[in-house]
Amino acid sequence: MNLTAQDEIAVYVEGVRLALAGLPAGTRDELLEDLPEHLAEVLAEGGGSLEDRLGPPDVYAAELSASAGLGATWAPPADAPPKADARSRAAAKAAEHRARFAGRVRRADVFAGRLLGYPRARDFLVLLRPAWWVLRGYLAAMAVSFFVEESQSPVGLLPRINGELPLGLLLLAVAVIGSVWLGGRGGPAGRGKRRALRFASAGLVFFAVIGFFEADEAARRDFYEQVGYTDVKYAGIEDVFVYDDKGQLLTGVQLYDQEGRPVHFGDGFCWIAATGSDEPSRAVGYPTCPDDAPFVSMTPEPSAAPSAPGVGG
Incomplete structure (x- = not known):
C-alpha cells in the first residue's frame, strides 16, 4: 500500500x-x-x-x-x-x-x-471474480445478439448477428475482453456509474436465468416438431394400424410428414382388460396397442408339399 x-x-x-x-x-x-x-x-x-x-x-x-x-x-x-x-x-x-x-x-x-x-x-x-468477468461478457454478448438478431431461428448457445456466427464470435470476444478489462480496473469511478453497472449485471443475471430455463425446455423437446391434426376427420384417431399387401399387421411403424417431422396420434396408453385400467404402451412406433387391431392378420395358406419322385400313380 x-x-x-x-x-x-x-x-x-x-x-x-x-x-x-x-x-x-x-x-x-x-x-x-x-x-x-x-x-x-x-x-x-x-x-x-x-x-x-x-x-x-x-x-x-x-x-x-x-x-x-x-x-x-x-x-x-x-x-x-x-x-x-x-x-x-x-x-x-x-x-x-x-x-x-x-x-x-x-x-x-x-x-x-x-x-x-x-x-x-x-x-x-x-476468488470467483475472474470467472464472473468472463461470464458477464458472455451474457452481455448473448443479450445483444438476442435483441438485434433478425432471423427467426431460435437462440442457441453462441451469439449470432443476423444469423452469422463469425460476427457473433467477434462480438463475444469484444464483450469478454471488455468485461475482463473493466473488472481488472476495479469498476468505474463514481457511485452513480457503479450503481448502473450493478443494475446492468443484475439484468444480465435475470436474462441468464430465463435463458437457462428456455434452453432446458428446448433440450427436453423432440428434435423434430410433433405434428397433430385438428381436422374433424382425424380428430378421434387414437392409434394407427398398418397392413401390408398380404394383409399382415405391421408393427414398429413410424409416420412422418413431407417435412420429415414425426406424426403422432393418441396418448400412448392402452386399455388392459385384465387390470381394468390404462397402462403406458411398450410398443415402439405404431400400432401403440397391437392387441386392439381392428382386423385379424390374414395367414397365407400353406402350399401343397411336392410329392417325392417315384411315389404315387
Whole structure:
C-alpha cells in the first residue's frame, strides 16, 4: 500500500472517530478496531475514494453505530435552522435504516463464509471474480445478439448477428475482453456509474436465468416438431394400424410428414382388460396397442408339399 492510501485511511478513520465522540471511549475503540483493515480492502477494490465508496465519515459513523445497536450519534448544532434540523434528522434516520440492513448483510456474510470455510462469504466470492468477468461478457454478448438478431431461428448457445456466427464470435470476444478489462480496473469511478453497472449485471443475471430455463425446455423437446391434426376427420384417431399387401399387421411403424417431422396420434396408453385400467404402451412406433387391431392378420395358406419322385400313380 502506498503512502497516499495510508493517509486517506488515517484521515477517514479520524473523521469517524470524531463523529463517534459522544460514545464511551471503550465502545468507540471497539467500533474502530477493524476499520483500517476494512478501509484498506475497500481501496484495494478500486472504484474511487473512500468517500465515494462509503460516504462522508459522519454518515458512515452513524451507520456503524446503528449497526452495533447504538443508534445514530450525531445531532445538529443548537443554532441550526429548523429546516436543516429536519433534513439532518431525516438523513440520520435513513442512515440508521441503511446501517441496520448493512448489519444484517454483514452477519449473513459471516455466517455463509463459515459454511464455505472462509471468514466471510465475500472472501470466497473474490476468488470467483475472474470467472464472473468472463461470464458477464458472455451474457452481455448473448443479450445483444438476442435483441438485434433478425432471423427467426431460435437462440442457441453462441451469439449470432443476423444469423452469422463469425460476427457473433467477434462480438463475444469484444464483450469478454471488455468485461475482463473493466473488472481488472476495479469498476468505474463514481457511485452513480457503479450503481448502473450493478443494475446492468443484475439484468444480465435475470436474462441468464430465463435463458437457462428456455434452453432446458428446448433440450427436453423432440428434435423434430410433433405434428397433430385438428381436422374433424382425424380428430378421434387414437392409434394407427398398418397392413401390408398380404394383409399382415405391421408393427414398429413410424409416420412422418413431407417435412420429415414425426406424426403422432393418441396418448400412448392402452386399455388392459385384465387390470381394468390404462397402462403406458411398450410398443415402439405404431400400432401403440397391437392387441386392439381392428382386423385379424390374414395367414397365407400353406402350399401343397411336392410329392417325392417315384411315389404315387
